[in-house]
Amino acid sequence: MKSNKKELSATQREELLKTLKNRFEKNMIRHKGIEWAKVQTRLEAHPEKLWSLDDMEITGGEPDVVAHDPKTGAYIFYDCSAESPKGRRSTAYDLEGVESRKEHKPENNAIDMATAMGIELLTVEQYRELQQFGNFDTKTSSWLKTPDDIRALGGALFGDRRYDTVFVYHNGAQSYYAARAFRGALSV
Known part of the structure; x- marks a missing residue:
């Protein structure tokens, strides 16, 4: 520990x-x-x-x-795990998203977990860069750093790879799924 x-x-x-x-x-x-x-x-x-x-x-x-x-x-x-990191799944996007749920609130959220880990969520551009190195998230998806204007309207972005194509989608920041986590970046 x-x-x-x-x-x-x-x-x-x-x-x-x-x-x-x-x-x-x-x-x-x-x-x-x-x-x-x-x-x-x-x-x-x-x-x-x-x-x-x-x-x-x-x-x-x-x-x-x-x-x-x-x-x-x-x-x-x-x-660079092939699928979204298992130890970070079933998380809403941020604390505001968690708190907006009336029931079945997830235990964690991507933004606070990343901050506690000392990393940043991948941006859309970074996620697309990652996908140049292989096929990532073919069965899962990953929350991505969401622009403030989208987040202010209640949304959050996530990405995955399906049909040999990288997709970036939107969801309510309060949503969470067993197959969605987040990917991080760290500058050393």
């Missing part, structure tokens, strides 16, 4: 780095031209980000490097 300090033990760090390195090496198409040694050095310099990556891993997100920002030196991780 993790402590509230958002810090991993040496053993947990070692296990996480090994998992991330293995995934990195198996999925080179996601990060052409990026070297694992540089990623690991950056990760070790930011232990609070390791805590967030561990949360992504524990909830089934399978985080992996998908980009490098040459201006900041940051490496960008997305949840």
Whole structure:
């Protein structure tokens, strides 16, 4: 069990780095031209980000490097699990969505869970980028960061892949489904 300090033990760090390195090496198409040694050095310099990556891993997100920002030196991780992360399913979009339900309220919401994990929901653009690396959410769907104007009207966005096409849809922010979670992004 993790402590509230958002810090991993040496053993947990070692296990996480090994998992991330293995995934990195198996999925080179996601990060052409990026070297694992540089990623690991950056990760070790930011232990609070390791805590967030561990949360992504524990909830089934399978985080992996998908980009490098040459201006900041940051490496960008997305949840790369084939389907939406199991440990984040059956969530409404945000707390307002949960509170607007009269009955059968979900236990969690995507925005608060992501904030607690130290990550951001993928934007529509990031979700489409992710889909360039493979077929994601062919049986599930993922909440996406929703523009304020859509959210102000009670809606929220989600995406999935069906019929070999990436779709972005809308739903009421209060809805939740057993096959819908959220995917996150983390800059390290």
